[in-house]
Amino acid sequence: MSCFKAIAFILASLTLPQAALAAHLGTLGPTYPVGEDSALDMIMQKLRDKEKSGELKKIEEAAKRRALHSITTIPPLAGLTTVTTRSQRLIDPSVTYKKAVTTETGQIVIPAGTTINPLDIMPLSKRLVFFDGRDAEQREAVRRLVKQYARGIKPILVGGSWLDLSKAWKTQVYVDQRGTLVERFGIHAVPTIIRQQGKALLLEEIPARELR
Numbered sequence: 550m551s552c553f554k555a556i557a558f559i560l561a562s563l564t565l566p567q568a569a570l571a572a573h574l575g576t577l578g579p580t581y582p583v584g585e586d587s588a589l590d591m592i593m594q595k596l597r598d599k600e601k602s603g604e605l606k607k608i609e610e611a612a613k614r615r616a617l618h619s620i621t622t623i624p625p626l627a628g629l630t631t632v633t634t635r636s637q638r639l640i641d642p643s644v645t646y647k648k649a650v651t652t653e654t655g656q657i658v659i660p661a662g663t664t665i666n667p668l669d670i671m672p673l674s675k676r677l678v679f680f681d682g683r684d685a686e687q688r689e690a691v692r693r694l695v696k697q698y699a700r701g702i703k704p705i706l707v708g709g710s711w712l713d714l715s716k717a718w719k720t721q722v723y724v725d726q727r728g729t730l731v732e733r734f735g736i737h738a739v740p741t742i743i744r745q746q747g748k749a750l751l752l753e754e755i756p757a758r759e760l761r
Contacts (some may be wrong), residue, residue, distance in 0.1 A: 554753065580742055610640065613620075624708065624709030625681065625694075625707065625709075626707045626708065626725070626728045626731055627728075628737070629681070629707055629708075629731070629736070629737065629738060629739055630737065630738045631681070631684065631687075631738060631739065632738045632739060632740055632741070632754045632755060632756050632757070633751070633760065634754075634756065634758060635754065635755055635756065636753075636754045637751060637753040637754070638751075638752055639750070639751055639752075640734060640735070640743075640749060640750040640752055641666075641748075641749055641750075641751045642653050642666060642667050642668060642749070643664050643665065643666045643667075644664070644665055644666075644667070645662070645663070645664040646659050646661060646662070646663050646664075646665070647661060647662070648661055649661040666748055668745060668748055668749075668750075669748070672745060673743075673744065673745040673750065675700070675701055675702060675703045676698070676701060676702055676703070676742055676743070676744040676745040677705055677730075677742065677744070678691055678694060678702055678703065678704050678740060678741075678742050679705050679707055679725065679730070679731065679736055679739050679740065679741045679742075679743075680703060680704065680705070680706065680707065680739050680740045680741075680757075681706075681707055681708045681709060681739050682706050682708060682709020682710060682711070682713075682714055682722075683708050684708045684757070686741060686757040687739065687740050687757045688714070689710075689757075690740065690757040690758070690760040691704050691740065691760065692717075693760070694720060694760060694761075695718050695720055696718075699720075704718075704720075704721060704722045704723065705722075705723045705724070705725050705730065706722055706723065706724050706725065707725055707728075707731060707739055711723070711724050717728065723733075734750070734752060735752075736752070737754075738754050739754075740755055740756075740757055740760060741753065741754050741755075742755060751759075
């Protein structure tokens with residue numbers, strides 16, 4: 550069934566209940582042929598015209614591009630600026646549990662007041678690089694890092710297309726779509742690099758031109 554027949558069938562079906570309930574009330578006067586096209590005929594004709602002209606195909610392709618763009622490109626995270634001068638600070642990732650963590654049966658797994666450093670359980674083996682993929686200077690600087698350090702770098706986008714960069718760099722580019730990591734680490738500007746230093750995390754804000 551073509552798209553036109555399908556649309557015609559659906560629209561025509563919507564009128565069936567009203568037609569089935571209609572009663573013959575007699576003739577009130579002389580009748581005349583309908584001089585105007587029905588709404589359905591007008592819609593179908595417009596669709597046929599758009600299909601012949603190629604406009605319908607263009608509309609479909611534009612819709613596909615918009616859908617793909619929304620999936621592969623993230624909007625920039627609000628509040629982030631571009632790094633202009635170097636700075637750094639240490640982050641203690643330790644977590645203190647105010648309440649005990651228990652199993653479904655009530656067995657205590659982590660007592661209340663316990664402090665745990667995640668780095669004791671799972672060290673951070675790669676450097677995390679947060680950057681804005683829409684900025685050509687940042688994009689090129691991170692590309693050089695990825696090429697130089699290969700598996701030692703995890704590039705994380707805060708804006709731009711992860712798909713385009715993943716294809717161009719032949720490596721996975723990650724996304725902080727909802728800003729979860731940015732908020733957790735207190736990142737205010739990019740590019741920012743986070744790496745492990747002892748039992749802490751070292752956060753470095755580095756201008757793109759100085760990324761090495």
